[in-house]
Amino acid sequence: MTITTGSSQFLQLYSCSRWRIIWAASLLLLGLSGIVFLSLTKGSVALTSEEIMAAALRQGSDVNQTIFWDLRLPRVLAALIVGAALGLSGALLQGMLRNGLASPFLLGISAGAGLMVVLMVGLNLLQVWVPFGAWLGAVMTTLLVYMLARTGTTLSIERLILGGVAFSSLFGAIQSLLLLNSPDGQFQAALNWLIGSLNGRGWAEVTIAGPSVLVAAIVGCLLARQVNVLCLGDDLAMGLGTSLVRSRCLIGAVATLLAAGAVSIAGLVGFVGLIVPHGVRLLVGTDYRLVLPFSTLAGAFVLAGADLLARLGPVELPVGGVTAILGAPMFIWLLYRRRVLGGQ
């Protein structure tokens, strides 16, 4: 085999160098800081960096302090948590299921959470508990999918995916029927959840879901080598001493807790969990020891950016709408880039 020296061929033949990774990490962290800074300063009331600094130190005008502490900081934190959770959850599932189409919502999470939200909103039941209801719906549906997928002592990828599709269709259908028969006001309220929004999210959401997402994110990143081994195929992974059922349950549980945490804060924000891992792999290769932490950071970056866009327009949009509208063309572009780089 001849090794040509063209830069793209060089990239194909050799994995990402240390420098490329350091460069990518620095760029991502820089971008993240930039987005956080912009999110804190921009809005219906623009604040200068001095005003932000003063407000952060609990100095300056009361209005500025309220804007910083009670409105923008919790919202940007919520965006970072939701984005990081979705990015990591998507990367874990794509690795575990060896399927680039996997997203955090593949295993029925969105349908379960959505159905619970529509039920609670539609029946006017315990509306304050809607975030918890969404979390519970997400976790319970994934449990059902896992129980359906398990046959004897095995847990096959195909059955997991098909189970997820089956429950998603069923719960999606029930949800649509309930929505069609609900009064306009409730329909709007439920829709806001189903599209996904960070509007009005405050410290309550951040402090309830934040810690569980943080713990799940640390455990998730530590599972990187397991995901790498699973990517080698069932037989080889088993030959390397991996218990397929145990590792698929563990990775699935962490991914579900992450996604459910995100859903309980912001509702069903689509596309972040699907696209972010693809972009990250293009940047740092497919070693999940890099893909997982990078997906966490990139997810946070993307969602904070999308939320900034969502609230900068004349009318505030739900962030889920922005990720969906920007996400699909992004995905097409990534596919195109991959073809160009892959030469296939």
Added chain:
Amino acid sequence: MPLDVQRLTGGYGDRAIIEAIDLTLRHGEWLSLLGANGSGKSTLLRLMSRILKPQVGTVLLDGRDIHQLSPTAVAKRLALLPQQQILPEGLTVDQLVSLGRSPHQPWWQWDLDAVGREQVEKALYWTEIEHYRDRLVTTLSGGERQRAFLALALAQDPKVLLLDEPTTFLDLNYQLQLLQLLKRLNQERQLSIITVLHDINLAARYSDRLALLRQGKLWAVGPPLEMLQPQILADVFEIQAVIIETPIGPQICPLSASTAAPPIPSTASM
């Protein structure tokens, strides 16, 4: 004995593919499993490597039931190279081979320790692929790829190595290179090896003993010289063959299939 199979019956679901097999792998021995398609060679290999659970019988690894041991305890002593590998996109040879240390690492540990690094270096050295450790696995040729996966198995530091048709998809040169490499590991490092091979001549040339399977049963087992007999080949493979003595030992020359092929329609009748 490194690996001892006792009255082993097993398969998929309730269906038994292999039945009542007794087979022992001796220390430092190379044993090849031969048989026609569907005779149960791969199933036997999967049973011996703990991937499948037997319906009846036991597999003893160093005298202990393989299913009483944890998967990692087995993987520290026994490595398996399946017939077909999923090519990990974007992984380098070094990263791939490093995954062979998985059974020796706790689940949360990301990187290799000093012992692990040393074993990976040895595996790369033995398989002679040190010079392309930084290449992506997907860019390797078939032969290089097979060496990289062999290095992954060797990084496990196994005493027993099971290989399912390691030479399929390789051209003759690569086939010989790979088998010579295995022979060296077998002789110099006392690695006990079981291979499933399709090529009877290559199996006879490199293995110490051949185990012939027919319809899920062990038909005969013994050194190549005893196994390569016209009658045994007719029974197991349903072929007519002559055995030729060559400087590299007995080799077979197949003459025809025993089962009569359907007659070719004559052109006149068409």
